[in-house]
Amino acid sequence: xxxxxxxxxxxxxxxxxxxxxxxxxxxxxxxxxxxxxxxxxxxxxxxxxxxxxxxxxxxxxxxxxxxxxxxxxxxxxxxxxxxxxxxxxxxxxxxxxxxxxxxxxxxxxxxxxxxxxxxxxxxxxxxxxxxxxxxxxxxxxxxxxxxxxxxxxxxxxxxxxxxxxxxxxxxxxxxxxxxxxxxxxxxxxxxxxxxxxxxxxxxxxxxxxxxxxxxxxxxxxxxxxxxxxxxxxxxxxxxxxxxxxxxxxxxxxxxxxxxxxxxxxxxxxxxxxxxxxxxxxxxxxxxxxxxxxxxxxxxxxxxxxxxxxxxxxxxxxxxxxxxxxxxxxxxxxxxxxxxxxxxxxxxxxx
Numbered sequence: 001x002x003x004x005x006x007x008x009x010x011x012x013x014x015x016x017x018x019x020x021x022x023x024x025x026x027x028x029x030x031x032x033x034x035x036x037x038x039x040x041x042x043x044x045x046x047x048x049x050x051x052x053x054x055x056x057x058x059x060x061x062x063x064x065x066x067x068x069x070x071x072x073x074x075x076x077x078x079x080x081x082x083x084x085x086x087x088x089x090x091x092x093x094x095x096x097x098x099x100x101x102x103x104x105x106x107x108x109x110x111x112x113x114x115x116x117x118x119x120x121x122x123x124x125x126x127x128x129x130x131x132x133x134x135x136x137x138x139x140x141x142x143x144x145x146x147x148x149x150x151x152x153x154x155x156x157x158x159x160x161x162x163x164x165x166x167x168x169x170x171x172x173x174x175x176x177x178x179x180x181x182x183x184x185x186x187x188x189x190x191x192x193x194x195x196x197x198x199x200x201x202x203x204x205x206x207x208x209x210x211x212x213x214x215x216x217x218x219x220x221x222x223x224x225x226x227x228x229x230x231x232x233x234x235x236x237x238x239x240x241x242x243x244x245x246x247x248x249x250x251x252x253x254x255x256x257x258x259x260x261x262x263x264x265x266x267x268x269x270x271x272x273x274x275x276x277x278x279x280x281x282x283x284x285x286x287x288x289x290x291x292x293x294x295x296x297x298x299x300x301x302x303x304x305x306x307x308x309x310x311x312x313x314x315x316x317x318x319x320x321x322x323x324x325x326x327x328x329x330x331x332x333x334x335x336x337x338x339x340x341x342x343x344x345x346x347x348x349x350x
Contacts, residue, residue, distance in 0.1 A: 017032055017033060017034070017035075017101055017106075017108055018032075018033045018108045018109040018110065018111075018334055019031060019032050019033065019097070019100065019101065019108050019109075019110055019111075019334075020033075020110070020111040020112070020113075020327055020330035020331040020333070020334045021093070021096075021110060021111070021112045021113065021130070021327070021330070022113045022144075022147070022326040022327035022330060023043070023078065023089075023093065023112055023113060023114075023126065023129075024043060024078070024081075024113075024168055024169055024170075024326075025043060025076065025078045025079065025080065025081055025168060025169035025170030025171070025191065025192075025193060026042065026043060026076075026168065026169025026170070026192055026193070026297065027040060027041065027042055027043055027169070027297075027323075028040075028041055028042075028043045028058075028092070028093070028096055029323075029324060029326070029327040030096060030097075030100050030327070031327045031328065031330065031331035031334070032100055032101070033331070033334055033335060036331070037324055037327060037328065037331075038100050039096060039099060039100050040323075040324075041057070041058030041059055041096065042058055042059055042061070042062040043076055043077065043078055043092065043169075044057070044058065044061040044062040044065065044074055044075070044076050045057050045061055045074070045075055045076075045077060045088050045091060045092045046060075046061040046064045046068065046072055046073070046074045046075075047072070047073050047074075047075060047088060048071060048072055049071055049072070049073050050071050052087075054088075054091050054092070054095065055072060056074075057091075057092055057095045057096070058095075058096070061074050062074070065212075065213055065214065066212045066213060066214070075088060077089035077092055078170065079170060080170040080171055080189040080191075080193075081114075081115035081117075081118070081144075081168065081169075081170040081171040081189075081191075082114075082115065082118055082122045082125075082170075083122070083125050083126065083129060086125060086128075086129065089129050090129045090132045090133055093129055093130065093133040094132070094133040094134060097133055097134050097135075098134070101134070107134060107135060107136035108134070108135060108136060109135070109136050109140070109334070109337075110130050110135035110136070110139045110140065111139075111140045111141075111142055111330045111331075111333055111334045112126055112127075112130050112135075112139050112140070112141060112142070112330075113141075113142055113143070113144045113147050113326050113327070113330050114126050114141055114142075114143060114144065115143070115144055115168075115170075115171050115173055115187060116143040116144065116145050116146075116173050116175060116182065116185050116187055117171070117173070117185075117187030123141055126139075126141065127139045127141060140333075140334075140337070142329075142330050142333055143175075143182070144166055144168070144173055144326050145164050145166050145173045145174070145175035145177070145182065145185065146175070146177065146182065146329070147325075147326045147327070147329035147330040147333065148164050148166040148173075148295040148296070148319070148325045148326045148329055149162055149164040149175070149177050149293070149329065150328075150329030150330075150332050150333060151295070151319070151321075151324065151325035151326060151327070151328035151329030151330070151331075151332065152164065152293050152295055152319035152320065152325045152329070153319075153320065154177065154293060156177045156178075156180055157179065157180045158178075158179070159178060159179050160178060160283075160286045160290070161176055161177070161178050161183070161279065161282070161283030161284070161285075161286035161287050161290070162176070162177045162178070162286070162287070162290065162293070163175070163176050163177075163275070163276075163279075163287045163291075163292045163293065164177065164292075164293050164295060165268075165272055165292060165293070165294050165295070165296075165299070165308075166295045166296045166299075166325070166326065167191055167192070167268060167294070167295070167296040167297070167298025167299050167301075168191045168192065168296045168297065168298065168326075169191050169192045169193050169297065169298075170189065170191045170192075170193055171187055171188065171189055171190070171191050172187070172188045172190050172191055172267075172268045172271055172296075172298065173185070173186075173187050173188075174186045174187075174271050174272050174274075174275040175275070176275060176278075176279045176283055176287065178283055178286075183279065183280065183283060184275050184278035184279045184280075184283075185275065186271045186272075186274045186275040186278070187271075188267055188268065188271040190264045190267045190268055190271070191296075191298055192220075192297055192298050194264045195220055195224070195261050195264050195265070195298070195301075196213065196216045196217055196220055197216075198260050198261050198263060198264050199211075199216050199219055199220055199224075199257060199260045199261060200216045201260075202256070202257075202259070202260030203216075203239065203250070203252075203260075204242065206256070207239075207250050207252075208241060208242045208243060209239035209240065209241060209242065209248055209250055210239055210240045210242055211237060211238075211239040211240075212239075215237050215238070215239065218237075219235075219237060219252070219257055220257070220261070220301075222235060223235055223252070223253075223254045223257040224254075224257050224258065224261060224301055224302065225254060225257075225258050225301065225302040225303045226258070226261075226265050226301050226302065226303040226304040226306070226307040227258075227302075227303035227306050227307050227310075228255075228258070229254055229302075229303075232253055232254045232255050233253065233254050234251055234252065234253045234254075235251070235252065236249050236250065236251045236252075237249070237250060237252065238250075265301075265304070265307070268298070269307065269308060269311050269312075272292070272308060272311075272312065273311070273312065276312065287314060288314055288315075290315075291314060291315030291316060291317050292308065292312070292314055292315070292316045292317070293316075293317050293318075293319055294308075294316060294317065294318050294319060294322065295318075295319040295322045295325035295326065296322060296323070296325070296326070297322070297323055299318060299319070299322045300318075300322060300323075305317070305318060
């Protein structure tokens, strides 16, 4: 299986194959008890729209985006952290579970992550998708900021304030956690996808060129930053001229990409400030001492910790493994279901 992360231990027992799932807008990551993170694939499915059958899932499907004939549609079943297409999402999750859990007869216990701002209906939809895809009912639900905090090694059970900022593909979630509970939280439907879209709209407005999703993502990763760089750089990309419809090559700078992303980046920072404003003074003092921890793929934007440090006046740190913090935390909660209980799993513990 062509996943980016695969860690296995010889001591894994057949009866310990319970799994934790970070069902993300951009990527789905799976942790298997006793083995660690075994799958990290894009949350993309290529569907034959004639009969609804999935043709490819994950990285193979992502390569098809923008390159399929009319009867094949490469789609992402999650949007802004929640399920946009229930049926496709169920097929995708079932495929991933079968990839890592070969037994067709045993139903694994499953912990699955959801954004903290989801409604009760959205939360139940996630549980149903997990159960239809093969999880033993009930599927346990854990909110992503709590999972990210556990995965980042923050002392969530202690009477001290810890702040986590989880910037994913569809959402940015900020939470202050103390004594195993969320004290203050803010969720913004701004994430990596909105950064991509801001770049795409900038290219249309300033250059009259439309670029594909993969090109825009590459520009964000290769040229994006949240603060001015010591040495600004330039790179070329190819897009479609909106006037002539012909391919065209454009040279763009890191400064322009930063300008394009300024509004969503500022929104992310405002979300952090709004959460700090809700935080009780005693916990604010803890955060001032311990700092703010960043997780999620969006936290890897060059200069974001420095920008946040300058805007809040607080220490800012990257989690040890920002891309995997959520699923690692969910896996740790899975390993200690009884210890975490109702505090972490909410209405999943029935």
